[in-house]
Amino acid sequence: MKSSRSRPDFVAPHLRDVPRSGIRDFFEIVSQREDVISLSIGEPDFVAPWHIREAAVFALDRGATSYTANLGLRELRQAVAAYVRRSFGPSYDPDTEILITVGVSEALDLAVRAVIAPGDEVLYHAPCYVSYAPVVAFAHGRPVAVPTRAEDGFRLRREALEAQVTPRTRALMLNFPTNPTGAVLAREDAEEIARFAVERDLLVITDEIYSELTYEAERVSVVAMPGMRERTIFLNGFSKTWAMTGFRVGFACAPPGLTEAMMKIHQYTMLCAPVVSQRAAIEALRGGDRDRDHMRAEYEKRRNFLHAGLNEIGLPCGLPGGAFYVFPSVAGRGLTSKEFSLRLLDEEKVACVPGSAFGSAGEGFIRCCFATDIEDIKEALARMGRFVRRLST
Amino acid sequence: MDELLRLLRKNALESPHNLARMLRLTEDEVRRRIAQYEQDGVIRAYQAVVNEDRLDLDRVRAVIEVKISPEREGGFDRVASRVARFDEVESLFLMSGTYDLLVFVRGATLKEVAWFVSEKLATLEGVLSTATHFMLKTYKDQGVLMHVEERDEKLKVSP
Ligand SMILES: Cc1ncc(COP(=O)(O)O)c(C=O)c1O
Numbered sequence: 001m002k003s004s005r006s007r008p009d010f011v012a013p014h015l016r017d018v019p020r021s022g023i024r025d026f027f028e029i030v031s032q033r034e035d036v037i038s039l040s041i042g043e044p045d046f047v048a049p050w051h052i053r054e055a056a057v058f059a060l061d062r063g064a065t066s067y068t069a070n071l072g073l074r075e076l077r078q079a080v081a082a083y084v085r086r087s088f089g090p091s092y093d094p095d096t097e098i099l100i101t102v103g104v105s106e107a108l109d110l111a112v113r114a115v116i117a118p119g120d121e122v123l124y125h126a127p128c129y130v131s132y133a134p135v136v137a138f139a140h141g142r143p144v145a146v147p148t149r150a151e152d153g154f155r156l157r158r159e160a161l162e163a164q165v166t167p168r169t170r171a172l173m174l175n176f177p178t179n180p181t182g183a184v185l186a187r188e189d190a191e192e193i194a195r196f197a198v199e200r201d202l203l204v205i206t207d208e209i210y211s212e213l214t215y216e217a218e219r220v221s222v223v224a225m226p227g228m229r230e231r232t233i234f235l236n237g238f239s240k241t242w243a244m245t246g247f248r249v250g251f252a253c254a255p256p257g258l259t260e261a262m263m264k265i266h267q268y269t270m271l272c273a274p275v276v277s278q279r280a281a282i283e284a285l286r287g288g289d290r291d292r293d294h295m296r297a298e299y300e301k302r303r304n305f306l307h308a309g310l311n312e313i314g315l316p317c318g319l320p321g322g323a324f325y326v327f328p329s330v331a332g333r334g335l336t337s338k339e340f341s342l343r344l345l346d347e348e349k350v351a352c353v354p355g356s357a358f359g360s361a362g363e364g365f366i367r368c369c370f371a372t373d374i375e376d377i378k379e380a381l382a383r384m385g386r387f388v389r390r391l392s393t
Numbered sequence: 394m395d396e397l398l399r400l401l402r403k404n405a406l407e408s409p410h411n412l413a414r415m416l417r418l419t420e421d422e423v424r425r426r427i428a429q430y431e432q433d434g435v436i437r438a439y440q441a442v443v444n445e446d447r448l449d450l451d452r453v454r455a456v457i458e459v460k461i462s463p464e465r466e467g468g469f470d471r472v473a474s475r476v477a478r479f480d481e482v483e484s485l486f487l488m489s490g491t492y493d494l495l496v497f498v499r500g501a502t503l504k505e506v507a508w509f510v511s512e513k514l515a516t517l518e519g520v521l522s523t524a525t526h527f528m529l530k531t532y533k534d535q536g537v538l539m540h541v542e543e544r545d546e547k548l549k550v551s552p
Contacts, residue, residue, distance in 0.1 A: 027550035042551040047544065130552045179552075245551075301396070301415040308414040351549060378411070 018134045022357030026341070030351045037380045039368040040351040042179065044243035044324070046298075046371075048280070049291040052242060055283035056276050064275045070267045072100020072251070073278045079285040080251050084234070087211070089224035096256040099263055100273045100281075104209045104237040104250040106266070109135050111205045111233040111252060112171075114261035116141040120170035125156045127327075127355060127362030129179045129207070136173075144169070147361045150329060153318055154183035158192045165196075171203040172196075174222055177210040180358045180367040181327045182320020184217045194225035203258075204232045209250070210323040212241040212292055215300050217321040230255055233262075240324075241292055242284040247277040299324050302370040306377050310368065313385035314392070324371040327355065331364035333391050341366055347390075348383035397426055398435070402536075405439040444539045446531055454483075454499045454528040455506050457514065458492040460521040469493055472519040481509050492524070503527065 009016075023042075030036055047053075071077060077094035085091050092098050101107040108131060116122060118140035124132045126145040133143035146164050148154040156174070174193070176185035185193075197204050206222050223232045237250025252262055266272075303326065307319050310328045317328035330340045337354035344350050355362030370377060396416055400407055409427070413420045430436040445452065461472045469487055473494060477485045484497040496514070500506040506525070515523050531539045 021552070023550060023552050027548065030549045036549060038549045040550040041547065043547070045547070297396070301400070304417050305411065305414045308417075353550065374415075 018137050021130055023130055036349045036351050037376050038351040039380055040353045041369050043245040044371045046243040046295055048244045052280050052283045056280040059276050059279035068272045068275050070272055076100055076278050076282050079282055083285050088221045090229050092253040097259050099252045099259055101250045102273050103248045104235050107235045107250050107252040110262040110265050112136055113139045113265055115203050121168045122171045124173040127358035129175055132173050154181040155189055158196055161196050174206040177322025179323055180325050182323045182325050184321035185220045187220050190220045190222050190225050194228050198227045207235045209237050209240050214322040238281050238284055242288050247280055249273050249277040249281045302374055306370045309381040314388050324369055326368045327365050330366050337363055337366055344387050348387045350380045350383050442535050442537045451501045453503050453506050456526045457496040458524040459494040461493045461519045
């Protein structure tokens with residue numbers, strides 16, 4: 001420590017305080033091993049459907065290699081407007097209320113930076129996606145975790161929100177279906193959360209990137225609740241729905257003032273999302289329904305299989321209503337989730353992300369992704385079963 | 394289509410135990426439904442999809458377009474069922490368009506297939522003409538790609 005102080009440290013202090021991603025730590029360990037079966041990916045194992053890739057190839061063929069409008073291709077914004085209206089309810093004006101971004105990742109950053117002043121507090125439910133707290137910290141805001149519990153299906157309760165809200169609370173970040181728990185938003189919870197946001201005058205940033213991967217449950221968005229459209233930044237994208245993670249394209253929908261604010265940052269820091277990806281995204285919205293349904297049906301069977309298998313080998317978990325993660329408990333064996341994951345990796349060459357990578361609320365769990373080939377899931381379960389049996393003898 | 398059938402079409406060797414897990418059914422229910430499908434003739438057979446290009450086999454496959462004259466009673470069915478019964482015939486379809494039957498045949502050699510066409514098929518009563526196309530290479534068969542696609546490596550851990 002001392003020696004580092006003697007050298008000049010150019011890194012900004014608010015960044016220094018953000019811990020390294022637990023996912024990256026784990027990635028570095030896993031990538032040194034051979035023959036690992038990985039249930040620790042956070043992306044579909046499918047390749048983007050061919051007609052979408054072909055649209056990208058065709059765009060390149062025609063010489064689509066330039067910048068686009070800052071907001072994104074108008075044709076794509078129109079397609080997004082129609083899609084959001086059809087699937088979620090609210091109407092957005094493609095000319096003033098929709099911004100095409102470089103993935104939901106960029107959209108999250110824009111949303112937070114557009115509304116957070118230094119010292120503002122932002123609520124988010126935990127365990128949650130790894131980016132939320134850091135993105136708030138980068139904007140000099142204060143991320144405040146609102147715990148959710150496995151016994152409660154990781155639902156977000158009004159009482160839990162009330163316990164964390166203060167006069168400095170400015171915004172609430174939501175992610176349903178949730179990475180890493182697979183929790184979905186029940187209608188009564190959405191109504192309650194909306195009332196809370198209205199009463200406390202909070203902005204809501206809702207990341208619904210897994211919305212198309214909702215299984216038997218009704219698909220509910222907080223933005224469709226009364227009084228919410230004006231105070232919501234709605235985020236969605238193509239990465240999960242159409243297995244397009246590498247295309248890096250997503251979108252934000254919000255009232256004109258908020259869109260303009262996000263646009264200001266986007267315009268000076270990103271200019272626009274890649275044009276080829278935007279062309280591919282148009283094709284996904286235009287002709288991708290069948291692929292989406294096919295992939296969802298495939299995930300559903302894998303989910304059922306992994307859920308049943310984990311419970312059978314003694315790693316209890318609820319049936320996730322959405323996304324492609326199961327979040328079983330590994331508690332009660334005298335190991336932290338990280339120790340459990342590392343030993344599982346060492347002894348049986350199966351990689352699952354320790355729950356602690358998703359915040360302290362994730363301790364005692366591991367995240368197992370079922371966007372994985374069914375044969376790999378079978379083998380992983382057999383190995384995990386052996387491992388758990390060994391632990392309990 | 395029933396998800397059970399979809400799964401079996403993809404992998405007929407999948408165990409009832411695993412099928413039950415995937416479909417959230419009991420194993421008994423899975424067994425009962427499979428037995429019912431077999432009994433009703435919905436499931437006709439279980440076969441392996443073999444990439445014969447990888448085997449050192451003497452075999453030739455061909456597709457033959459056949460024009461036939463429909464009969465007053467029975468239409469195309471009588472001729473079609475006679476064609477179907479030859480062992481050489483793997484698949485047979487009645488088609489719309491410029492010909493009537495599409496026949497998939499196999500034989501050990503080109504000569505053997507040619508002989509089948511000229512001696513057996515063309516001479517059947519009702520067959521007006523044939524056009525034979527020999528297959529050179531199989532890229533995809535019954536929904537299965539016959540060569541392994543190279544895939545971009547994905548990260549082993551991602552958020
Ligand atoms: C909840 C959540 N939000 C956002 C992202 C990032 O999505 P994109 O690829 O659109 O940047 C992910 C990816 O794992 C995610 O799980």
